Amino acid sequence: MDHKIIISLAPTGGWGAGDGNPVTPDAVASDVVLSVNAGAAVVHMHSRDENGNLTADLSFFNRTASLIKESCDVIIEASTGGLSDMSAEERVLPVDNPHAQMGSLNIGSLNFGDKVYRNSVSDVRYWISRMKERNVKPSLEIFDTGHLVTALYLIDEGIVQPPCNFSFIFDVKWGMPWDFKLLDFLVKKIPEGSRWGVIFAGSSGFDSHLAAAGKGASFVRTGFEDSRCLDKGTAGSNAELVSSLRERLEKAGFTAASVKEAGKILLP
Numbered sequence: 001m002d003h004k005i006i007i008s009l010a011p012t013g014g015w016g017a018g019d020g021n022p023v024t025p026d027a028v029a030s031d032v033v034l035s036v037n038a039g040a041a042v043v044h045m046h047s048r049d050e051n052g053n054l055t056a057d058l059s060f061f062n063r064t065a066s067l068i069k070e071s072c073d074v075i076i077e078a079s080t081g082g083l084s085d086m087s088a089e090e091r092v093l094p095v096d097n098p099h100a101q102m103g104s105l106n107i108g109s110l111n112f113g114d115k116v117y118r119n120s121v122s123d124v125r126y127w128i129s130r131m132k133e134r135n136v137k138p139s140l141e142i143f144d145t146g147h148l149v150t151a152l153y154l155i156d157e158g159i160v161q162p163p164c165n166f167s168f169i170f171d172v173k174w175g176m177p178w179d180f181k182l183l184d185f186l187v188k189k190i191p192e193g194s195r196w197g198v199i200f201a202g203s204s205g206f207d208s209h210l211a212a213a214g215k216g217a218s219f220v221r222t223g224f225e226d227s228r229c230l231d232k233g234t235a236g237s238n239a240e241l242v243s244s245l246r247e248r249l250e251k252a253g254f255t256a257a258s259v260k261e262a263g264k265i266l267l268p
Helices: 025-038 059-071 121-134 145-157 180-189 207-215 238-251 259-266
Strands: 003-009 042-045 075-078 100-106 110-112 115-117 137-142 165-170 195-200 219-222 254-256
Touching (some): 121 145, 165 180, 207 219, 219 238
Parallel strands (some): 042 075, 165 195
Antiparallel strands (some): 110 115
């Protein structure tokens, strides 16, 4: 087997400063550069302030993106998500950054732990229109099976243009639980020619990542936003997570895609 697979990185955990969590532009950029050197090809970034809170002020986001692109080549995926009280207009601002090539598109609402993650269909339509204006490729984020139904409807309607990138997100509290049979169901439902990948909230290691890779995932994601857990122990940096995941993938016969190769897969 010599299957190329993309390693995606979500570098900043939602708990704010502390425990080595990169929050400032210099810290995030440094972690991303080391992670790209370790094998990451995509970085998923939120707009955060000096305390790590989500914000509509893009000062830190823009500075971080510039520092990253000055130091390495990587595909930047601008996040429009995260639990916050920001408006739909504020949440989509990161896709305005000239370095953003992809944008996370949260397809539907759900109970997210004790809070409600609001992603109305009208807001989703608005975010799609903004991404089209900026030539940013949406990543269709599926937290539950009903979100896939909505995504397929938007594709059939012609609002989202194939080929599409799907992100299947497992183990968010009250979202989809990780289950290999459920993954099989989801993959069979997406349009032919689509690319898909997986995100695991709070994973305890990389077994699930490897299982999804074996099923044909185009990408697998790691990073402090998802979990700091390695197969054994806790990572001190995002680069350590990427390096460990890459090692597991290579032992299983996969090859980490370069940034150029990732662009050909995700941004045709």
